[in-house]
Amino acid sequence: MLQGEFRDPRLVPVYDAECPWTREDDYFAAVAAETPGARVLDLGCGTGRLALGLAAAGHSVTGVDPAAASLGAARAKPGAERVQWVEGTSADLPEAAFDLALMTSHVAQFLVEDGPWRRTLADLRRALVPGGRLLFDSRDPADRRWERWNPAGTRRRTELPDGRVVTAWTEVTSVRGGVVAFTHHYLFPDHGELLSTATLRFREERELREGLAAAGFTVERVHGGWGGEPVGAGDGELLVLARAGEGGAGIVGRS
Structure with missing residues (x-):
């Protein structure tokens, strides 16, 4: 997906x-x-x-x-x-x-x-x-990047061209072998929180x-x-x- x-x-x-x-x-x-x-x-x-x-x-x-x-x-x-x-x-x-x-x-x-x-x-x-x-x-995979994908380490604020500021962070939800699942959280001032999930190999x-x-x-x-x-x-x-x-x-x- x-x-x-x-x-x-x-x-x-x-x-x-x-x-x-x-x-x-x-x-x-x-x-x-x-x-x-x-x-x-x-x-x-x-x-x-x-x-x-x-x-x-x-x-x-x-x-x-x-x-x-x-x-x-x-x-x-x-x-x-x-x-x-x-x-x-x-x-x-x-x-x-x-x-x-x-x-x-x-x-x-x-x-x-x-x-x-x-x-x-x-x-x-x-x-x-x-x-x-x-x-x-x-x-x-030897770098184990996913271990740094956590809410504290990835929290960020991004300004969009229209002036809105979005707060975002990432959390890993599953690690199984070489497959890592995670969710990005996006907090909008008008849309509320939107989620985006993905899985990487x-x-x-x-x-x-x-x-x-x-x-x-x-x-x-x-x-x-x-x-x-x-x-x-x-x-x-x-x-x-x-x-x-x-x-x-x-x-x-x-x-």
Whole structure:
């Protein structure tokens, strides 16, 4: 299920206000810049922050997302006409159409079950040209980030463009193996409290590498932080860059 921040029109502006351009976007943009004028897929593009930035940098960008409310916000932003926006999932991607595919903001972790994860990787392999690259971020489970997601550590106040101030906090509701469920609380001055629940999968580096290999990718590098640090010495991330093989994708197992 999509988080409320992506599908609820009352929460989409909060997501936008809380998530400005950061060094994370710089990291993805730097990889895209290695191929000037690249055909870039932003899968799970949300409200379009990165897609718009890449289009402004001269890339041909397609932003794909299943959340109509997020895409509505993206289409309303300056420069939106430079991006092709698609309401859908990886299953809707054309074949051999992109030089670079991105999944940012830990989109990969929303694919909790192995079946959808394998299918998404296979779809991405199909959508990339031979030798095309896939770059995505996934939190390193060894960092145990979820232990810092608590009301005291995440309480924040966000001012929206219309002047309203929203108070928000996060609480983890379940941890089972590598699967973490949590709830975001948003207290509005006019709507009262709105809740957004989600579940994330924390995959180890080994699991990511195995899934990519099965889908027909070769992993080129894995960074542990946004400054290019090694795994375990950075920001608790697994930043994976892989290249699509020359042949077809691997066999996708049953879910």
